[in-house]
Amino acid sequence: MKASQSVIDIWKRFDDFPMETLTKAWYSQIASVNKQRTVDLMKLHREEYGTSGNCFDLAIWLINEFRENKLQAYAVFTPHFHVAVVVIDDEGYKYLCDLGDQWVQPILIDREHEEYTEEFVEGFFPGAQIKLTTQLENLIVTYRRPSGKESNQSFNLTPVSDSELIAAGEKTQRNITSPLVEKRLFMDDQVGHWEFDNYKSFISRNTGREIEDQLSGIEEWANRISRVSGINEAVVLRALEVYSR
Template identity: 60%
Template sequence: MRATEDIMQVWRKFNDFPMETLTKAWHSLIDPECKQRTTDVMKEHRALYGTSGNCFDLAIWLIDEFRQNKRPCYGVLTEHLHVAVVAVNEEGNKYFCDLGDQWIEPILLEPGHEAYTEEFVDGFFPGSRIKLNTRANRLLITYGRPNGKESSQAFDLTPVSDEALIIAGQKTQRLFSDPLVEKRIFTDQEVLHWEFDHYESYLSSKEGRIAEPQLKDIGEWAERIHTMSGIHEEVVIRALEVYSKKSSHP
């Protein structure tokens, strides 16, 4: 089920990228129209401020990298405006690639392949086992947590055009609910998953999810988020201030 090296060499370029909704809030102060950023702009922001972006930013950037490496690829969507990428290796096999949900690595998406299984497998998602179910143009992913709970997510596998991807991405750039940061933490033993959501933060592993100590203000949160994600503290502060004006959080 694991991806071949031609897929992995592109995927690994993003190992240190968080998924985060802070950059769009910060960028709204620069671009009031909240347009979907181009890959060149995203690269510039990352070099200067350590930012990455939301699931659409990451998918658009990943697609650009795959195509630079002559690998065919396209976006696929859920009905809840989450996006992932399907990339095709040199042998013509498809792989599901989801940076937005911070998967550890891509997974085979070929039901007829001898290596394909619809049983639970380890090593693809931090702190969880996953299994796939593909029927026609629909992919159902089930996540099995260490506590026995399961959750699922469904994708329409119909390829999304580049134009439609930009339009959908631009919608998400204008949505400000709650700030979210997710980051894979690579250790010698396993890949952990760190998350900041609703002004709480957690570290998930195969043993379960552990809540971190609460903090009292935006400055303290900015320091923790910077430490875990690499995003510059000033960018985090400005972004959290944008969100705080739209909610009752600190």
Template identity: 45%
Template sequence: MFASKSILTTWRKFDNFSMDTLTKAWYYQRIGQAFQRNVSLMKEHREQFGVAGNCFDLAIWLLEEFKSDGMKAYPIGHELGTEAAHVAVIAVDEEGHRFLCDLGDQWLEPILIDKSAPDYSNEKLAGFFPAAHVQVIPKPEHVEILYFRPNGKVSNQRYITNPVPLSDFIIAANSSQKTFKQEPLVEIRTPHQDDMAHWEFGHWRSFLSTNQGVIEDHPLSTIEEWTERIHAKTGYNGQVIREALMFYRQMQKS
């Protein structure tokens, strides 16, 4: 079961959005402090510099758009307040069905997670996640997702589906914006042949995950080269990318 037109209308506003940890590094350097941006500021930065943000940025922005469009939605997350924190959004359609909306992991489509919905928990579903089939296993308070990759590898992720109180969510968001891992990360959905693939930059390498397998990009060594490649994939302002990458390089040296 695919999401309703109302949910998809909101979701499609984010089709060209990356997920990244560059934006928070750039903004931290720019103002000398780290905090969760509000939606108004994120929109301003998007318009001026083409940037998006991390999973908290994307979830907060998506929640605001669902609210603006008259749809019920709420935040979910796990390991909040830690480096391993990950958040997403549950949208509820007109019939009360719940759909997982995860821009942070660059899902292609919201996916039905209700246990009471028509049973498809044994199916491997295409078209929801780039370069993988997924299987949805609903539970009372969480949903488990299995990812089946072209190389035969199977991974899993568990989403706690209870709503996170907004005050707790914002506290966790501020914590996330102050937390910097040593490796920068960028992920984006991108067309590939007649399908959608997943391009990722991490650990100073980049590659494209497709339904035929992983395609490695040729290695780069300089920040200027990486700036050009990331700009070509995301459209982010080159100076923003460059400053963020320099920040992470400096962290690795310290």
């Protein structure tokens, strides 16, 4: 179920990228017209401030990297306005790549491949086993946590055009409701998942979830988020200020 090396090589360029909705709040105070950033601007912001972006930013950037390396790639949507990427490797097989949900690695979605399975597998999503189910043009992903709790997510595998992707990105960049940061933690024996959501933070591991100490004030949260995510603390603080209005 693992991707071919040509896909993995591109994917691993994003190992240290968090998924975060802080940049769009910060950038909303700068951009006067277009809120969806170009890849060149995203690269500049990452170099200067350590930012990455939300699922649309990451999908647009990842597609660009695949295409620059001669691999066909396109976006796919969920019914809940989440976006991931499908890439086709040198042998013509398709893989789902979801940086927005901080997957550990891409996963094979081609039923014709001899390695394809719809059993639960490990090593693709931090702190959970996953199982795929294909139904016509829909892909259903089932997540099973260490507690045994299961949840599902559905992807429509119909390719999204570049223009549709940018338009949807523009829409979501203008939706500033609550701050969220997710970051993969590469440990010796596993990949964990750190999350900041609604002024709570926790780490998910193969053994379960660990709740971190509660903080008081956005200054303290900005410091913690910056230390884990690598995003400039002043940018984090400015974003939290925008969300707190």
